[in-house]
Amino acid sequence: MTGFDLIATHLPVLTVVIPLIAGFLTPIVGWIDRRLPWYWVMLATLVILLITLSNLATVINSGTIHYKLGGWNPPFGIEYVIDLLNGFVCLIIAFIGFMVAIYSKESVKKEVPGKTTQFYTVFLLLITGLMGMTITGDIFNFYVFLEISSLTAYALIAMGDRGDGVVASFNYLIMGTVAASFILLGIGYLYAVTGTLNMADMHNLLPDIYENKVVLAALAFFMAGFSIKVGLFPLHAWLPDAYTHAPSTASALIAGLMTKVGVYAMIRFMFGVFTPAFVIDVNMTEILTWAAALAIIVGSVLAIAQSDIKRMLAYSSISQIGYILLGFGLVNVIGITGGLLHIMNHAFMKCALFLVAGAVFYKTDIRNIYQFQGLGKKMPITTTVFLIAALSMIGVPGTVGFTSKWYLALGSIEADQWIFVAVILVSSLLNIVYFWRIFDNIWFGHPHEIENIKRDEAPLTMLIPMVILAILCVFFGFFSGAPIEHIFEPLATTLLGLGGVP
């Protein structure tokens, strides 16, 4: 009966409140001493990580957590809901946030000189926005957090390359505003027909009025809005520039998390606000699978054409988002399991790859992959991490990428969509093509250059998170059985079962 009990009931909301308050205190911390914000952000993200772990444990042990803000009951007040799905997404956000926070020290000092305090303030606010989007059970509250995360992302990207970063950020802002406005309109339509803003309440009220054209229009607006947010293929135009020109730390954070949370929101709206039966009925899932298949192929092909490593990774992100959405579009348990797995796996892999790109840039100022010759000798640990993450991206057995692709392929077979199996295989081959160019340059680069290269590894604060992520890539490659059985498959079943699909 002490202070801890008092806090324990408020743990769900603290995942949002802590980064928010810590974010606004960062300028004061930075004013006391300029080196402090890094420790401050590490502390804040570590605390969030611990809280999300405890939340997830509570969910696994005693079921979904409902937290009423201010004690108001759900249909009227705002409610935070943590179930298995968003508990797991929160954990990924907190974990990647913590890893990137550790990494950021040297990289931010170099790439955003003199503005570290501002950078860390926005960093924490971005985490606030993402956490809020994930955790909330109120549809309008979701929109507010979506805008918080978008605005902070614009600011982070604008801190990147002089000129280019700002233009990329502006383009993203215009696209992001269109997306957010569509989502706001969709929310308005649903509010007009149901009179509620609570997601669970809406989920119960909507099935009676599915013939109403307004509901269909709302679904269309949501899907269009989220497709822009996640960078689904025909609407991806903002993504490569934004990822390429942001500071390395911000790229890793945004590439690892922003699109994942967008995908999570898409799933939440498709299965948690509408019902799977309705979404299948209006052919939305079929459209989604075909768009995803197109994204997989086109993203990989465009990645081959790039020579800037960050731009290449950005195009590869577009194709990986395709994998995740393909899994969800198939709407069977195996496919959705694959999609969920790929959310986690892609967060690890892509974050690790962007961190490597940042470390290489930190040491050598090089981003063009054709100048990577001899890097294998200069930065052996960094390049090994790159090798592991890239192999995982290709889907070599023994890495996480293999498991999720395997499930996606099985899901496609179960749905009798053999064409998507072919798409997955072809895309894996294309992945080999674009990563092989880099392997080739790193390890088999020009011989007479290599002889006078000295070992010059990235600093320890950069190496630790990269190595941890690489280890996780391999660890979950070998030991993914237990999490799949206990978390992902039940999750997929509940997601589909929510709407009572036959």
Next chain:
Amino acid sequence: MTGILDVVYAEYNYWIYVALMMIGFYAMIAKKNLIKKVIGANIFQTAIFLFYVSLADITGGTAPILPHVHGGEHVEHAADVIYTNPVPHCLILTAIVVSVSTTAVALALIIRIYNEYGSLDEDVILAARKSLQPEFSEYARQKSVDEVSRQ
């Protein structure tokens, strides 16, 4: 018999919102000037505010304030009076704040773009970026390989 005009007139507020939204959307996509894009975004968002606010209105409704709150008679009165729905107004108040901050960020970015490129025209900026940073094409790769072998 209802003609098309009657249909339009019966719900003219929604038609206005759709028209405004399309104007804003067009400006965001088609205009080359960055400031005009931001203005387009503002029109777009204002149209959505209009939609929400007209959603809230009920014919003959008054402001949702309970009469005689201090007197204690409000319980009897509350049932007779028709109130407009206050929730969309609150929602849109939040959305207006969001819209203002988006505009602020956009204008801040535009100032930095102008300082960097000396223009607000999209085409000029694109041309300037191309000339500043040549894409590393196959040609550039060949050149860097040649340079290395010459050393």
